[in-house]
Amino acid sequence: MNVSLGWDWRRALGALATVAAIAWGPGAASAQDIKLPLYAADGHVGVTSCAGSTCHGAVEPFKGSNVLQNEFVTWQREDKHSRAYAVLLNDRSKRIARNLGLENAHTAKLCLDCHADNVGADMRGRQFQLSDGVGCEACHGGSRRWLGTHVAGATHEENIKAGLFPTDDPVLRAKLCISCHFGVDSQTKFVTHKIMGAGHPRMPFELDTFTTIQPAHYVIDDDYRKRKKTPSGVQVWAIGQALQMAAMLESVLDGSRNRQGVFPELVVFDCHACHHQMSQEIDLRFQGRRSVALPPGYPRFNDANLVMLRIIANRIDPALGQRLSQRTTEFHKAVAGSFDAYQGKARELLAVVNEMSRRAAAHGFSGDDMRALLTGLLDEGKNGELFDYAAAEQAVMALGSIISAMKTAGAIDNARLEQMNAALERCYAATADDELYRPADFAAAIEGFRSLIR
Ligand code: HEC
Ligand code: HEC
Ligand code: HEC
Ligand code: HEC
Structure with a gap:
């Protein structure tokens, strides 16, 4: 073999x-x-909600800010996690799905739990898209509770209390x-x-x-x-x-x-x-x-x-x-x-x-x-x-x-x-x-x- x-x-x-x-x-x-982001009780608003140009979707790093603010661009252009869902549509995934008797890889929970931010339907915000792959909230935790306060300048500890994953x-x-x-x-x-x-x-x-x-x-x-x-x-x-x-x-x-x-x-x-x-x-x-x-x-x-x-x-x-x-x-x-x-x-x-x-x-x-x-x-x-x-x-x-x-x-x-x-x-x-x-x-x-x- x-x-x-x-x-x-x-x-x-x-x-x-x-x-x-x-x-x-x-x-x-x-x-x-x-709890890990996938299993915690906080809703996931979706990558788009993080990607505003004055939030984390700037093209260039912001000067004078604590964080870079171009995180989205780095993730989208360079980070394989942003393509983790797309991988499920390729030929290799199709073959894996066929061999396992799955209808499709990109609709199977088995695959999505690792290749996307596969929280339950009731946990997904309006802008949430499964096709975003392993998005921000798959690592940083569902942001429904902390999104508002973290924009307003809450401390790291306060964010963690509100569901940000450390x-x-x-x-x-x-x-x-x-x-x-x-x-x-x-x-x-x-x-x-x-x-x-x-x-x-x-x-x-x-x-x-x-x-x-x-x-x-x-x-x-x-x-x-x-x-x-x-x-x-x-x-x-x-x-x-x-x-x-x-x-x-x-x-x-x-x-x-x-x-x-x-x-x-x-x-x-x-x-x-x-x-x-x-x-x-x-x-x-x-x-x-x-x-x-x-x-x-x-x-x-x-x-x-x-x-x-x-x-x-x-x-x-x-x-x-x-x-x-x-x-x-x-x-x-x-x-x-x-x-x-x-x-x-x-x-x-x-x-x-x-x-x-x-x-x-x-x-x-x-x-x-x-x-x-x-x-x-x-x-x-x-x-x-x-x-x-x-x-x-x-x-x-x-x-x-x-x-x-x-x-x-x-x-x-x-x-x-x-x-x-x-x-x-x-x-x-x-x-x-x-x-x-x-x-x-x-x-x-x-x-x-x-x-x-x-
Ligand atoms: C104890 C022996 C053993 C170990 C250890 C083992 N495998 Fe296998 N593997 C097999 C056998 C037996 C098959 C079935 C071979 C067949 O279908 O002809 C197989 C099949 C496979 C196949 C499919 C091969 C094909 O030709 O279709 C892959 C890929 C594979 N294993 C990967 C792995 C990986 C990766 C690991 C380690 C994480 C691993 N295996 C550990 C024995 C082993
Ligand atoms: C929700 C599941 C998930 C989590 C959590 C996750 N990853 Fe991944 N990671 C993946 C998947 C799926 C891929 C493969 C994507 C692809 O190939 O397109 C990947 C790919 C990678 C790669 C690219 C590997 C290569 O072969 O080039 C690196 C590096 C990586 N992850 C690091 C990390 C680190 C570090 C963490 C923790 C901070 C992490 N990942 C957390 C699912 C995850
Ligand atoms: C436990 C988590 C997990 C599960 C479940 C899982 N994957 Fe993966 N998969 C990964 C990780 C992590 C990688 C990246 C490995 C690396 O490059 O280091 C990966 C890589 C891949 C790759 C290669 C991607 C590339 O860039 O070449 C394919 C294809 C793939 N997975 C398809 C599937 C399919 C189809 C399923 C469902 C049957 C599935 N995976 C289930 C975690 C998982
Ligand atoms: C695979 C996991 C993973 C994904 C996906 C991910 N991050 Fe991160 N992120 C990390 C890790 C690991 C760190 C470094 C440790 C830390 O600062 O908490 C980090 C740090 C950060 C920081 C902290 C910078 C600082 O100075 O404190 C911000 C902001 C951030 N990420 C935003 C994002 C945004 C926005 C996205 C989506 C576009 C994203 N992350 C996607 C794992 C991830």
């Missing part, structure tokens, strides 16, 4: 040096009770993005292996990288820092890893979606463990991994996020790192046991991952931390833990995230940044095509960083 699972975020990732992010301490609103909070942002870039529980929305099998692309995700490549319709300046949370890119990365892993484990524990006949839901397994050619020398490539400890011939849980979390845990709390490593190996091994034992191990691992979320949200990552994380990443590579494509891909995104955060924190100078970006380019090249991926080439490319960490 050889399907193209390729993906092109590298092309979108521009110069790393320009990424803005600043240290952010603990004290995040735990905000458990804040996209600046890294934990809540992670939940928001992951709800579409992976899914939320089976009752709501999810891309299953069945949907992938019908033709949906693979959906790799990393919160900091994706925050960076979404064309920015905001600037983080002094004024922004006064009003909002500005976590470092490394912290955003760490939080994203933990929440993504938690979402995957929650899906394993969700009895209503996890079994497909005799198989577990395959979407949380390493795609390339099954989808690679067998005929060529490079594709007969089993190599035992210490942390996985499974014999050849078993599908592996996609543990890319777990490898990243281990690196983070080993740095911020070695005892926690130990526990995470142990639970990870037990979980992998349980794939070869009974279904109940497997779920039991998933539950134990989830408890540690949830602790990681809390710790990552409370840790202010220093320049020394960042250097140690880079070294940790290289060491995992050396130990063969970045052997699978999914892990290599996460490692490359992690490298980008850590390097740009180091630059922002003043932990590296421009000359070093240039050298690191050159080394990063070699890692991009080694992971550019998942079908042609050669673990040994990637291992060599990532090792090129070793001499640059000081």
Whole structure:
């Protein structure tokens, strides 16, 4: 079975040096009770309501305003979210719909819940249009209550009380993005292996990288820092890893979606463990991994996020790192046991991952931390833990995230940044095509960083 699972975020990732992010301490609103925009009770007025030329629809950024005011133009012209609905009308979507027995992709709730702002009919204002795709309110929350007051100059806190979704909070942002870039529980929305099998692309995700490549319709300046949370890119990365892993484990524990006949839901397994050619020398490539400890011939849980979390845990709390490593190996091994034992191990691992979320949200990552994380990443590579494509891909995104955060924190100078970006380019090249991926080439490319960490 050889399907193209390729993906092109590298092309979108521009110069790393320009990424803005600043240290952010603990004290995040735990905000458990804040609902995702799609599931909250506030009406959605529609993108047009935000796009007035004196509001967010200016052609050029406004001078002397807190916000750019040309957000709409950026979103409409450059941001793929504005085209997310249109995608449902293309040939690929038609084929997916046909394979799934859906009448149309663009009328199916299954697709619209992620490719548009698909709130109930009673929640839609007069100017609301589904065809606007993933519009402002799909991320910023239904604005019926806050539209009036925010125009009149309410504070960020007041807006949040009135239903604005706090996209600046890294934990809540992670939940928001992951709800579409992976899914939320089976009752709501999810891309299953069945949907992938019908033709949906693979959906790799990393919160900091994706925050960076979404064309920015905001600037983080002094004024922004006064009003909002500005976590470092490394912290955003760490939080994203933990929440993504938690979402995957929650899906394993969700009895209503996890079994497909005799198989577990395959979407949380390493795609390339099954989808690679067998005929060529490079594709007969089993190599035992210490942390996985499974014999050849078993599908592996996609543990890319777990490898990243281990690196983070080993740095911020070695005892926690130990526990995470142990639970990870037990979980992998349980794939070869009974279904109940497997779920039991998933539950134990989830408890540690949830602790990681809390710790990552409370840790202010220093320049020394960042250097140690880079070294940790290289060491995992050396130990063969970045052997699978999914892990290599996460490692490359992690490298980008850590390097740009180091630059922002003043932990590296421009000359070093240039050298690191050159080394990063070699890692991009080694992971550019998942079908042609050669673990040994990637291992060599990532090792090129070793001499640059000081
Ligand atoms: C859980 C959310 C979710 C669901 C459900 C979902 N998608 Fe997607 N879809 C995404 C995301 C996120 C991407 C972008 C992946 C990327 O590029 O990183 C995407 C990408 C796509 C693409 C490729 C777009 C491009 O620019 O090439 C197509 C086509 C597509 N989806 C069709 C569908 C269809 C048809 C359905 C319904 C059967 C569906 N999707 C259901 C989230 C979802
Ligand atoms: C895919 C999610 C997403 C979509 C869609 C989106 N935004 Fe944003 N927006 C963000 C994120 C993330 C931030 C940065 C964090 C923050 O400031 O809250 C942001 C920030 C902003 C800011 C804050 C700027 C500041 O200085 O405080 C404004 C204003 C804004 N967006 C307006 C819009 C408008 C108008 C639209 C629609 C045309 C839109 N956004 C669509 C995610 C999104
Ligand atoms: C309501 C669902 C939804 C939410 C919420 C959402 N996205 Fe997306 N996102 C999508 C879909 C669907 C696509 C694919 C659109 C396409 O290909 O045309 C996409 C595409 C993207 C892309 C382009 C990927 C590529 O391959 O070029 C980036 C970057 C992105 N999203 C970042 C984010 C970030 C960051 C957040 C959180 C702040 C977020 N998204 C929240 C649904 C969503
Ligand atoms: C345990 C093995 C296994 C894993 C892991 C797995 N798949 Fe599959 N996949 C299969 C099998 C079996 C089929 C059905 C093949 C067929 O119909 O000929 C399939 C079919 C597909 C197809 C349709 C192929 C075709 O030729 O029609 C796609 C696309 C796909 N998978 C994508 C993925 C993605 C993306 C992932 C990871 C998120 C993944 N798969 C993980 C075993 C796996």
